[in-house]
Each structure stands twice: as structure tokens, then as C-alpha cells.
Amino acid sequence: MVFQKYHALGNDYFVLDPSSGELPDSKGIELVCHRNFGLGSDGILYGPLPSEVADFRLRILNPDGSEAEKSGNGLRIFCRYLHDRGEVTDRPFTVETEGGVVSACIHDASESIEVEMGKVSFSSQVIPVNGEEREVIQETLEANGQKVEFSAATIGNPHCVVLRDKVSEQEARDLGPHLENHPLFPNRTNVQFLEVIDRGNIRLEIWERGAGYTLASGSSSSAAASVARKLGLVDSDVTVHMPGGLLTLSISDDFAVRMTGPVRLIGELTWTPED
Numbered sequence: 564m565v566f567q568k569y570h571a572l573g574n575d576y577f578v579l580d581p582s583s584g585e586l587p588d589s590k591g592i593e594l595v596c597h598r599n600f601g602l603g604s605d606g607i608l609y610g611p612l613p614s615e616v617a618d619f620r621l622r623i624l625n626p627d628g629s630e631a632e633k634s635g636n637g638l639r640i641f642c643r644y645l646h647d648r649g650e651v652t653d654r655p656f657t658v659e660t661e662g663g664v665v666s667a668c669i670h671d672a673s674e675s676i677e678v679e680m681g682k683v684s685f686s687s688q689v690i691p692v693n694g695e696e697r698e699v700i701q702e703t704l705e706a707n708g709q710k711v712e713f714s715a716a717t718i719g720n721p722h723c724v725v726l727r728d729k730v731s732e733q734e735a736r737d738l739g740p741h742l743e744n745h746p747l748f749p750n751r752t753n754v755q756f757l758e759v760i761d762r763g764n765i766r767l768e769i770w771e772r773g774a775g776y777t778l779a780s781g782s783s784s785s786a787a788a789s790v791a792r793k794l795g796l797v798d799s800d801v802t803v804h805m806p807g808g809l810l811t812l813s814i815s816d817d818f819a820v821r822m823t824g825p826v827r828l829i830g831e832l833t834w835t836p837e838d
């Protein structure tokens with residue numbers, strides 16, 4: 564089985580084209596994504612698949628075998644893959660995901676791929692978050708023996724955003740898993756620790772649902788920046804600083820998010836497991 568491997572700010576994915584093989588089962592996905600026993604990645608992008616509502620359809624698989632509704636970095640990588648295969652040009656096109664249809668435009672295949680990520684919602688019913696219907700803004704939960712103030716949002720996939728004066732990888736690794744699996748989130752959740760640098764810049768440390776600690780995340784960036792906007796802490800144009808690099812976001816008054824960022828090709832890998 565042949566995979567093309569790309570990364571978007573260090574958030575690395577395999578692209579598995581259906582023409583080159585079936586999607587492995589969840590055990591197979593876990594194995595191929597394993598950093599030691601497999602080829603190693605933050606997930607698998609399975610596509611292009613046919614769609615009745617968009618130009619292409621994409622399925623997004625986490626390393627634990629779970630399926631994600633959306634992936635910002637994954638979508639940019641998929642756009643680059645389509646461009647590398649001559650299936651798209653610099654004209655806009657659409658991609659269907661489990662979390663809705665997005666539109667994309669390639670300005671520069673390495674440096675600048677733009678995706679209209681959709682609208683962020685803070686509704687408990689949509690995210691989802693257990694409890695009565697409300698916008699989940701600066702609530703408190705208990706996790707790992709501590710009280711944690713958080714906001715929640717979705718851009719197709721769920722996010723739990725924790726505001727901090729200073730963020731750290733260590734806290735993302737220590738507290739992230741407890742929030743990912745907290746009973747408040749029936750579908751689990753991605754977790755972001757958010758530091759507001761100024762009204763145009765935020766810093767994130769990220770623990771992803773089904774993937775763990777990652778160096779960058781486009782849907783996490785969209786959700787966390789929208790929470791910061793909702794709280795009145797940033798303006799509409801935000802640069803997101805993550806360990807893997809910078810992502811540029813533009814947030815409309817009704818929380819539609821435009822994400823622009825780079826993609827890099829790593830190479831082609833052949834998967835021939837003995838086990």
C-alpha cells in the first residue's frame with residue numbers, strides 16, 4: 564500500500580488514495596500511524612472519494628482509528644495532494660467532509676493554501692456538550708483533581724478551550740487527556756490551551772482527540788481563535804502561534820473562519836507490514 568506523506572506545520576498526515584488501496588480497519592490505522600511500530604503520522608486522509616454535493620469527498624482518520632469530522636491541516640494537505648496530481652488548479656473548489664462542505668483555493672501550493680473552514684458554533688447541542696442547551700462559555704469542570712475553566716466550540720469537530728496566561732507543552736500532555744475524555748463531551752473533544760499574546764496574535768498548545776499532542780492543528784486554531792474573539796480578546800484577523808509554526812485566520816462577525824497556511828511534501832512511503 565502506497566501513501567503520500569505531507570505535513571502542515573508539523574501536523575503530519577498520510578494521503579491514501581482509494582485507487583491505491585482500501586482503508587485499513589481501525590487496528591490497521593493504529594499500526595500504520597504508530598511512530599515506532601508503523602510508518603508514523605498524526606492521521607490518514609482517505610480520498611479523493613466521489614461526492615454528490617462537492618467536487619471531492621475526504622475522510623479523516625485519527626491514529627487511534629476514530630474518524631474526525633474535520634481537519635484544517637488535513638484539508639490543506641488534501642488540497643495540495645489534489646494539486647500535485649493535477650486534479651485542481653488555482654481556481655476555487657469544494658471538499659465534502661463529515662463536518663460539512665468547505666471551499667478551498669490554492670494561492671501557492673507550498674506557502675499559501677486557503678480553506679473556508681465553516682462557521683464556529685458555541686452551542687452545547689451542536690458541539691456536543693452534555694447538560695442543558697446553552698452556549699458553553701467560561702464554565703468550570705473538574706478534571707485530574709483540579710477545577711478547570713473552559714469554553715467549548717465546534718467547527719465540525721469538538722473543541723475544549725482553556726485560557727491561560729502562559730501555555731506549556733507539559734500542561735497539554737498532563738491535563739489534555741483528562742479533558743479529551745471528560746464525561747461532559749459525549750464524542751470526546753480536542754483540547755487547546757490558549758494564551759492571548761495581543762489582539763492579533765494567540766499561542767496554542769494542543770492535545771488532539773484521537774491523536775494526542777500535536778505541533779499544530781487547523782480546526783483547533785479556528786475554534787480557539789473564535790473563543791478568543793467571542794470573549795472580546797482578539798480582533799477579526801488572528802495569527803495563531805503553535806510549536807509547528809504560524810497559521811493565519813480571518814474570523815467574520817458570525818464566526819465563519821478562513822484559514823490560510825503552508826503545506827510541505829515529505830515523500831512517498833510503501834506499507835508492507837509483516838504483522
Ligand SMILES: N[C@@H](CCC[C@H](N)C(=O)O)C(=O)O
Pocket residue numbers: 574605623625630631632633634635636637720721753771772773774777779780781782783
Ligand atoms: N489536526 C487536525 C485535527 C484532526 C482531527 C481531530 N484530531 C479530531 O478528532 O477532531 C486539524 O488540523 O484540524
